Amino acid sequence: MRQLIDQLGVNHTFEATPKRIISLVPSQTELLVDLGLEESIVGITKFCIHPYYLKSTKKRIGGTKKVNFDKIKELQPDIIIANKEENTKEIVEELSKICPVWVTDIYTIEDNNKMIQDFGEIFNKRTNAQKWIDKINFAHNDFKNFIKDIPLKKAAYFIWANPYMVAGNNNFINELLRINHFKNIYEDKEGRYPEIELKKMRLEGDPDYVLLSSEPFPFKDEHAFEIGRFSHHAKTIFVDGEMFSWYGSRLVKAFDYFKLLHSKIR
Template sequence: MKELIDQLGTTHTFEKTPKRIISLVPSQTELLCDLGLEDEIVGITKFCIHPFHLKSTKTRVGGTKKIKFDKIVALQPDIIICNKEENTKEIVEELSAICPVWVTDIFTIEDNLKMILDFGELFDKRTNAQKWIDKTNFALQDFKKFIKDKPEKKVAYFIWANPYMAAGKSTFINELLKLNHFVNIYEDKESRYPEVELKKIRLEGDPDYVLLSSEPFPFKDEHAFEVGRSTHHAKTVFVDGEMFSWYGSRLVKAFEYFKKVHDAI
C-alpha cells in the first residue's frame, strides 16, 4: 500500500504498483517510455508521437481535449495520467470513475523535476527517474554557462494564427523564454495566451524577434511575411514548439536545441 500526492494536491492510494497506464499527455507519454514503462502503457492520444512507433503499437483513445470514454473503459487501466493545462477538469472528473487519475501541473523546471520524481515513486522506477533528473540538471547547468553572457532580447512567442495568439505569463513556455534571456513582451498580459493584433505589436513591446512555434499551429512562410510586415524591424524565426513547450525528458534535448537557436539569430 502506498499513498502519494499529485501536483494538484490530490492524494491517491495504491494497493500495488499501477501496471496498465493510459497517458493523455504527449510529453508525458515520452517520459514514461524513457523511464522504461513502454510495455505498461496501454492507451495514448492521437498526439502522442514520440516514440514514433507507439501509434502502431498502442490504442489511441482520442485527443487531449476530446476522449473516447468507452475505449478507455475497455482498456481497464490502473491509472490515467493527465495534465491540468492539457486536459479539462471535466475529463479528469469523468475518468475518475474508472480509476485513479494522476494530474500534473508544470510551470517551472522544478515542477518538471518533481513530476519525474513522482513517476519514479508511482511506478517503482526510482533509479531511472533519478538518472533523468541528473541528466536534466547537468544539461541545465551547462546551458546556464552558455547563456550567462548573452544579452537579453525582446521576443513574442506566437502559438496560433487566425486569430494570432502568443504565450504569456504563468506558462512553461514563458519560463523557458526567460531561461534563454528572452524578454517576453506579453508576460504582463492578464491572459496566459493573449490574442495579438499585429498592427499593435510595436506599441505593445516592439520585439526584436517573433518566434513562430511549430505547434500547436503550423506556421508557414506567409505567416512570417505577414508578421514581419507588421513589425517592420523584428526578425521572424521558426522554432520547434516541442522544445519550448514539452516537459518531461524532452527538456534534456531542448537545452542543446536552444544553443542552436542562439547561434542562428
C-alpha cells in the same frame, strides 16, 4: 498500500504499483517510455507521436481535449496520467470514476523534476527517474553557463494564427523563454495564451525576435511576412514548438537545441 499527492494536491492511494497506464499528454508519454514503462502503457492520444512507433503498438483513445471514455474503460487502466493545462477538469472528473487520474501541473524546471520524481515513486522506477533528473539538471546548468553572457532580448512567441495568439504568462513556454534570455513582451498580458492584434505589437513591446512555433499551428512564410509588416525591426524565426513546450525527458534535447538556436541568431 501507498499514499501519494499529485501536483494539484490530490491524494491518491495505490494498493499496488500500477501496471496498466493510459497517458493523455504527448510529452508525458515520451517520459514514461524513457523511464522504462513502455510495456505498461496501454493507451495514448493521437498526439502522442514520440516514440513514433507507439501509434502502431498502443491503443489511441482520442485527443487531449476530447477522449473516448468507452475505449478507456475497455483498456481497464490502473492509472491515467493527465495535465492541468492539456486536459480539462471535466475529463479528469469523469475519468476519475474509472481509476485514479494523476494530474501534473508544470510551470518550471523544478515542477518538471518533481513530476519525474513522482513517476519514479508511483511506478517503482526511482533509479531511472533520478537519472533523468540528473541529466536535466546537468544540461540546464551547462546551458546557464552558455547563455550567461548573451544579452536579454525582447521576444513574442506565436502559437496560433487566425486569430493570432501568443504565449503569455503562467505556462512552461514562458519559463523556457526566460531561461533563453528572451523577455516575453506579452508576459503581463492577461491570459496564458492571449489573442493579440498585430497592429499593436510595436506599442505593446516592439520585440527583437518573433518566434513562430511549429505547433500547435503550422506557421508558414506568409504568416511570417504578415507579422513582419507590423514589427519594427524584429527578426522572425521558425522554432521547434516541441522544444519550447514539451516537459519531461525532452528537456535534455531542448537545451542542445537552444544552443544551436542561439548560435544561428547571434
